Amino acid sequence: MMKVGLLSGGNSTEREVSLASGKSIYKACRDLGYQVKILDPIDGIRSIKDSILSVDIIFNGLHGGDGENGEVAKYLESLNIPYTGSDQLSSATCMDKNKTKTIVFENKFLTPGWVMKNKDSDDIIDIDLTFPLVVKPNDQGSTIGLSIVKNKKELRKAFELAGKYTSSILLESFINGREITVPVVANKAYSIVEIIPSHDLYDYECKYTKGMSEYICPADLSINLSESIKDLALKVHKILNCRHYSRVDFLLDKNNDPWFLEINTLPGMTETSLLPKSLKASGIEFKDIIQKILNEAIKS
Structure with a gap:
């Protein structure tokens, strides 16, 4: 039986979000029949070295900070432990919004000035x-x-x-338009989610306070437009060398042109988060998403 080490918590500003994701990922791993050990690197990733070495694979359920900026990935690579999510370089690039936008712009995709x-x-x-x-x-x-x-x-x-x-x-x-997001899992883009926040922008309160946002999935878009946006999301995922899964955020202007905002290499993974919501619209249950991600990590 494969032993999964689940990184959850940490010491970034997004600790609480990570703990919430961790609860859902833990349950899914147990439902899949894996042994799961929750590892909380609140004192830094090196403080849990022995625990990391006791498992077969790491599921990176951290958000923000070292968990997402490539430092955790770099350390896991030094230990030769397989892990989910993007590698050190891609993680560092995608955490840097300026670098990410520069790469996207240089590839002739729209992004706000x-x-x-x-x-x-x-x-x-x-x-x-x-x-x-x-x-x-x-x-x-x-x-x-x-x-x-x-x-x-x-x-x-x-x-x-x-x-x-x-x-x-x-x-x-600032571009006035419809906020949409596109999950990518195992090199496939899934249903577009439209986000209708109660504030001018999809801020922290709208993200994590029940009832503060409305979500439409799949988004009400023509088939051709939907497919072109999904294709764009997959291209962005690939040019940024992301692995396993990501979520790409866009603004759709009045002419239905998608403007790239940012990419999240470790998107929220509670059962009500946007990535699981999207895949559920395609008939994929949460535990099967986790299995897909683990499969990708094993192949890497």
């Missing part, structure tokens, strides 16, 4: 973008520290908020 600023920059007003803007930490997930601003006064406040979480801050043109 942006600039990067250091949190100590004294020239944040001197930017070649027009309001409204989206201001967010360059290396955080779950929309932590994110704001929409309509003028210079709001920009300064948003800059201070984002600066609490990181030293690098992304300023991005």
Whole structure:
């Protein structure tokens, strides 16, 4: 019987989200007949080395921080332990929104205009973008520290908020449109989920507070448009060298053009998270998603 080590918790700003994902992944692994050991690297991944070496494979259920920025992947690779999710380089790239957008832009895909600023920059007003803007930490997930601003006064406040979480801050043109997300599992894009938040943007509160957002899956799109967006998501997943699974976020403008926002290499994995919601629309149950991901990790 395969022994699965489940990384859950950790010490990032997304610890609670990871613990929630971990509960669902643990149950699925047990239902699949695996021995499962929950490993919480709250004191860092190296603090649980012996536990890691006692299992056959690691399911990375962490979100944010070292779990998602490539550091955990790098350490697991040094131990020659197979693990789920993207490798060190891809994880580091995708956690860096500026790098990700640059690669996507260079591949001729649409992404909102942006600039990067250091949190100590004294020239944040001197930017070649027009309001409204989206201001967010360059290396955080779950929309932590994110704001929409309509003028210079709001920009300064948003800059201070984002600066609490990181030293690098992304300023991005705001595009009014429909928020959609596309899961990719085992090199296949699945049903598009449309997100209708109660706020102007799908922020942390809308993500994790029951009733604060409406989800439509599959999204109400023509077959041709849906297939082209799914194809785009898979292309993004591949050009960023992601492994096993990801979730690609877009904004669909009034002309139905999809604008790439970001990619999540370790998306939420509770049974009500967006990736499982999408695959369920295709008749795939949660435990079978976990099995697909484990199968991909074993093959890697």
